[in-house]
Amino acid sequence: MQEIRNIVPIRGTVFGSPECSNLDELSADIAFLGFPYEQGCMTALPSGKKWGAKGIRHDEKGYKYQGGSGGKDEEACGWFDIDTGTWQLRGVTMADCGDVNVLPAEGERNSDSMTNCDRLTEVVNKILDRGAFPVVMGGDHTQPYPILKAYGDFTKFHPIDIVHFDSHHDFWDSIGGAKINDADCITRCSELPFVDHITSIGINSRSRMGQKDYDAAIAYGVNIITPDRFKRIGVTEVIESIPKANNIYVTVDIDCMNCFEVPGISGRECGALSYLDVEQTLKGIPMRGNVIGFDITGLIPDRDFNGITARVCNNLIAEALAAIFPSKR
Numbered sequence: 596m597q598e599i600r601n602i603v604p605i606r607g608t609v610f611g612s613p614e615c616s617n618l619d620e621l622s623a624d625i626a627f628l629g630f631p632y633e634q635g636c637m638t639a640l641p642s643g644k645k646w647g648a649k650g651i652r653h654d655e656k657g658y659k660y661q662g663g664s665g666g667k668d669e670e671a672c673g674w675f676d677i678d679t680g681t682w683q684l685r686g687v688t689m690a691d692c693g694d695v696n697v698l699p700a701e702g703e704r705n706s707d708s709m710t711n712c713d714r715l716t717e718v719v720n721k722i723l724d725r726g727a728f729p730v731v732m733g734g735d736h737t738q739p740y741p742i743l744k745a746y747g748d749f750t751k752f753h754p755i756d757i758v759h760f761d762s763h764h765d766f767w768d769s770i771g772g773a774k775i776n777d778a779d780c781i782t783r784c785s786e787l788p789f790v791d792h793i794t795s796i797g798i799n800s801r802s803r804m805g806q807k808d809y810d811a812a813i814a815y816g817v818n819i820i821t822p823d824r825f826k827r828i829g830v831t832e833v834i835e836s837i838p839k840a841n842n843i844y845v846t847v848d849i850d851c852m853n854c855f856e857v858p859g860i861s862g863r864e865c866g867a868l869s870y871l872d873v874e875q876t877l878k879g880i881p882m883r884g885n886v887i888g889f890d891i892t893g894l895i896p897d898r899d900f901n902g903i904t905a906r907v908c909n910n911l912i913a914e915a916l917a918a919i920f921p922s923k924r
């Protein structure tokens with residue numbers, strides 16, 4: 596049987612961090628991984644989520660991993676935050692592992708070959724095995740389920756709570772009977788034996804959340820924060836509504852934000868969260884538990900305007916990581 600690579604190299608890395616295409620040699624606090632996959636979406640929807648990771652990598656304004664003062668190329672240079680008077684991500688090491696190798700979904704397949712989602716699970720499993728914190732960039736929102744499956748072998752991370760940012764509940768049972776897709780990812784995650792509480796932030800009622808799906812989410816115990824409720828109670832109370840947990844996994848579908856802040860997406864929403872709502876909530880999550888992984892999804896560079904949405908994604912990743920990883924120097 597032909598050897599199939601699990602990851603493929605890319606051009607340009609997140610924040611200009613070093614590339615690591617051999618996972619056996621991965622040695623970093625944080626590992627970036629692209630999952631250029633959109634086989635979990637209805638094909639009637641706008642396509643191009645598979646280029647999301649590429650868009651984030653090519654954003655030019657964001658954190659520069661190798662920079663520092665005095666013109667020196669300092670590794671993991673971090674930045675100084677004037678709100679807190681502290682350095683952010685200084686000395687926190689990062690590596691970009693490239694993209695998961697996504698192959699055609701249909702057609703004849705060797706019985707022992709893996710699906711694309713299995714390949715994602717295997718790569719994240721390896722990243723965890725190397726002691727790094729995975730940051731997966733979609734691709735569509737199928738990804739949290741195969742990512743979380745990778746934590747199955749690591750009981751030190753159990754139980755896992757999920758904090759989910761989205762305009763859509765993603766609590767469908769299936770799409771026409773087909774399971775494991777971008778509308779049922781939270782349902783599938785809820786079925787994993789080591790997943791416990793789920794908080795879904797930004798869910799709106801205009802996005803076809805049928806009452807059946809709503810009832811299923813409530814029956815599971817999902818803590819749903821709509822944009823209206825977010826505005827009413829404010830960010831501090833939103834953060835406090837996230838149950839205290841041992842371990843927290845964070846998944847961000849960027850359509851949780853107003854479409855005029857994230858035009859480069861598929862389902863453009865109004866009356867949604869703002870960029871700062873999401874950033875400030877992300878910064879509060881480490882106070883509720885040990886954050887063990889992060890993914891971001893939904894960017895379609897071809898629908899973006901002048902890279903605005905890629906800018907938002909790149910910045911959210913940097914700010915979320917800065918809240919999770921204190922500076923080392």
Ligand SMILES: [Mn+2]
Binds near residue numbers: 736763765777
């Ligand atoms: Mn979603």
